[in-house]
Amino acid sequence: MNCAPLIRDIYSAFSNRRHLGDDEIVHCEYDARWGGKLPGPCRECREVVDYFKGKSNRRLAARKLRGISFGLFKLAPQAFLFWLPSFLAAAVRDPREADMVLESLEFRFRPPQSSAEARWQKTRLPLLSVRQIDVVIRCFRYLHAQGHMDVPTISSIIEVLNNEAAKRSSNKRIERTRKTRRSS
Numbered sequence: 001m002n003c004a005p006l007i008r009d010i011y012s013a014f015s016n017r018r019h020l021g022d023d024e025i026v027h028c029e030y031d032a033r034w035g036g037k038l039p040g041p042c043r044e045c046r047e048v049v050d051y052f053k054g055k056s057n058r059r060l061a062a063r064k065l066r067g068i069s070f071g072l073f074k075l076a077p078q079a080f081l082f083w084l085p086s087f088l089a090a091a092v093r094d095p096r097e098a099d100m101v102l103e104s105l106e107f108r109f110r111p112p113q114s115s116a117e118a119r120w121q122k123t124r125l126p127l128l129s130v131r132q133i134d135v136v137i138r139c140f141r142y143l144h145a146q147g148h149m150d151v152p153t154i155s156s157i158i159e160v161l162n163n164e165a166a167k168r169s170s171n172k173r174i175e176r177t178r179k180t181r182r183s184s
């Protein structure tokens with residue numbers, strides 16, 4: 001299967017996302033800036049900052065992303081949205097090399113298994129547009145079709161993402177009802 005059209009769609013769905021600057025890559029809870037006691041980010045977060053600072057989100061090698069894939073959890077909400085397409089594209093382009101990238105993606109989108117995971121999803125998933133959710137689902141479906149994900153995993157992830165998308169459309173419905181009322 002040719003993955004080029006999917007990769008194009010990933011980048012196009014996320015093309016409205018901007019990198020807010022190297023100070024906004026992580027919001028480390030140990031950093032005094034974010035209410036912690038350290039004068040800067042913790043060691044893990046620093047590793048993430050060192051890797052992503054000054055980087056665009058295009059053509060990051062699966063081989064490199066593999067080593068920093070835990071960073072998906074550490075990235076601050078807007079930084080997550082900016083680099084998510086890099087992780088998705090690496091997994092789709094090179095699933096074998098990006099095995100740990102795929103695992104990290106699964107962990108982020110599966111039903112939360114701890115309060116930290118639940119908190120993470122609550123602060124990131126609502127930022128995704130329906131179009132972005134759709135492209136994330138297509139990536140997982142593609143990886144499943146290629147034999148890289150089992151049925152229970154893909155099913156539970158798609159449920160999380162569909163629930164998230166459903167919230168958007170009910171919000172839109174409420175918004176529309178309000179507008180209709182105002183104009184009538």
Ligand SMILES: [Zn+2]
Pocket residue numbers: 028029030041042043044045046
């Ligand atoms: Zn940290």
